[in-house]
Amino acid sequence: MNIDPLKALEGKVELLKKELKSLEARVDDVQSDASQNQLSQTNLLRDNTRRLTRTDDRVAELAESVHRLERLLVALNRKVRAGETRKADFDHWPDLDEDLIAKILHGQDAYARRPQTPQQAKEIRKAIAEYDRRAAEAIEAAEALTHLPPDAESLWRKHYRQWRAITTRQRPEAPDDDTHAGDSAAKSAGNEAVARARRQIRARIEDAVAHDLLFPAWFENALGPAAPPGKADVWLYTATDVVLYRLLHGITSPADALGPAPQDEGHRKDLHDRLTNECAEHRRP
Amino acid sequence: MAADPLARLADRQHSLRTTLRALRSTPPGSPGFHHLLTTTNDQVEAVMQARRELEADRLTIPNRAVATATTAAALVVAVGWFDAWSLLSLLLATATAAAVLVDPAGREQWEPRARTAAITAALAATLLTPLAHGWAALLTAAGIAWWAWRTHR
Numbered sequence: 272m273n274i275d276p277l278k279a280l281e282g283k284v285e286l287l288k289k290e291l292k293s294l295e296a297r298v299d300d301v302q303s304d305a306s307q308n309q310l311s312q313t314n315l316l317r318d319n320t321r322r323l324t325r326t327d328d329r330v331a332e333l334a335e336s337v338h339r340l341e342r343l344l345v346a347l348n349r350k351v352r353a354g355e356t357r358k359a360d361f362d363h364w365p366d367l368d369e370d371l372i373a374k375i376l377h378g379q380d381a382y383a384r385r386p387q388t389p390q391q392a393k394e395i396r397k398a399i400a401e402y403d404r405r406a407a408e409a410i411e412a413a414e415a416l417t418h419l420p421p422d423a424e425s426l427w428r429k430h431y432r433q434w435r436a437i438t439t440r441q442r443p444e445a446p447d448d449d450t451h452a453g454d455s456a457a458k459s460a461g462n463e464a465v466a467r468a469r470r471q472i473r474a475r476i477e478d479a480v481a482h483d484l485l486f487p488a489w490f491e492n493a494l495g496p497a498a499p500p501g502k503a504d505v506w507l508y509t510a511t512d513v514v515l516y517r518l519l520h521g522i523t524s525p526a527d528a529l530g531p532a533p534q535d536e537g538h539r540k541d542l543h544d545r546l547t548n549e550c551a552e553h554r555r556p
Numbered sequence: 557m558a559a560d561p562l563a564r565l566a567d568r569q570h571s572l573r574t575t576l577r578a579l580r581s582t583p584p585g586s587p588g589f590h591h592l593l594t595t596t597n598d599q600v601e602a603v604m605q606a607r608r609e610l611e612a613d614r615l616t617i618p619n620r621a622v623a624t625a626t627t628a629a630a631l632v633v634a635v636g637w638f639d640a641w642s643l644l645s646l647l648l649a650t651a652t653a654a655a656v657l658v659d660p661a662g663r664e665q666w667e668p669r670a671r672t673a674a675i676t677a678a679l680a681a682t683l684l685t686p687l688a689h690g691w692a693a694l695l696t697a698a699g700i701a702w703w704a705w706r707t708h709r
Contacts, residue, residue, distance in 0.1 A: 402584065406584045406593075410579060413576055413600055416572065416604075417576070417603070421562070421610050424669055427604075427607060442589075442590075
């Protein structure tokens with residue numbers, strides 16, 4: 272113990288200085304520890320990200336392989352079944368004769384035809400009367416051409432022009448008073464024929480499903496190897512329509528169920544689009 | 557087929573008369589009408605062609621003669637009444653005359669007589685040139701316009 276207060280104070284200051292130094296050294300240590308820690312954490316994170324990316328790539332590769340395998344399996348399944356399974360025939364329909372097909376097509380035409388109003392019929396009759404009047408005039412003019420002297424150029428011109436007035440025109444089709452009644456008959460006959468054809472086609476598809484027959488390639492391409500679970504009725508409905516479409520429009524492609532899309536707008540194009548969409552829906556996993 | 561254009565025209569007019577008799581007895585709505593109409597149209601075209609050939613045959617020499625006269629008159633006027641402004645009318649008339657000399661009847665249905673009108677107008681314009689100078693070209697232009705209108709209408 273120092274008895275001189277000044278010396279004692281100096282001693283205390285020295286002590287405090289030492290403590291301060293040791294504190295500074297500790298703070299430095301802590302700082303370097305923290306930065307080291309942060310660095311290692313960052314490295315760890317980077318490693319993990321890299322590993323994760325690699326795993327993602329691997330998963331994508333695996334998914335592709337699974338898809339390939341799935342397709343291979345379908346093809347293999349087909350080939351195995353083709354060897355020993357009886358094939359379903361959806362291309363030959365001796366019961367659905369040409370008369371029935373014609374009835375269906377007539378019915379479709381009747382639905383597509385716009386009914387003629389009495390006003391339209393009146394206008395067509397007027398146009399026909401006008402055409403007949405001009406035809407009579409033109410025939411008179413042509414008759415005059417057979418007698419004219421060669422010099423009368425203005426008369427030749429006049430009669431020739433009158434004759435030309437008829438050759439550039441078409442006589443409109445006469446309005447048929449029975450069109451409406453005929454259309455109604457064609458529509459109901461068409462509906463009956465469609466119902467009959469649908470029944471037969473559906474029965475054959477159901478039979479093929481029941482006996483586990485091998486579907487034709489075009490059928491499987493369009494509708495998949497089997498009905499999606501829980502949607503058998505909708506699938507059967509679409510399948511029936513696809514077969515009927517092929518039958519009505521003479522599609523014989525062994526691979527493409529519906530053939531090329533029709534160019535013209537109308538019932539056939541609508542049906543083609545509807546069936547394409549429905550088939551895509553059924554094929555979806 | 558008759559070699560003489562007038563006889564050929566009479567011949568074709570006779571055939572047309574026969575076809576027309578058949579056409580008259582067929583009502584316009586009947587199935588054969590359209591076919592008969594097409595046949596008659598061919599006959600009418602044949603008659604028109606025969607008439608054109610007859611007219612071309614008749615007008616070839618007069619058209620050439622007027623064209624030659626126009627060329628000669630244009631030369632005389634150019635030398636005798638020389639005037640730079642008049643040259644326009646004379647050159648146009650000479651060009652028209654050259655065209656008619658090369659092809660006096662043309663190819664179109666109503667062309668032979670239209671060419672006669674054009675070359676007559678060119679001759680008249682040439683003769684009027686000493687009085688009307690370059691303005692006479694308007695007469696030739698009118699003749700050419702008449703030819704174009706009659707031919708292509």
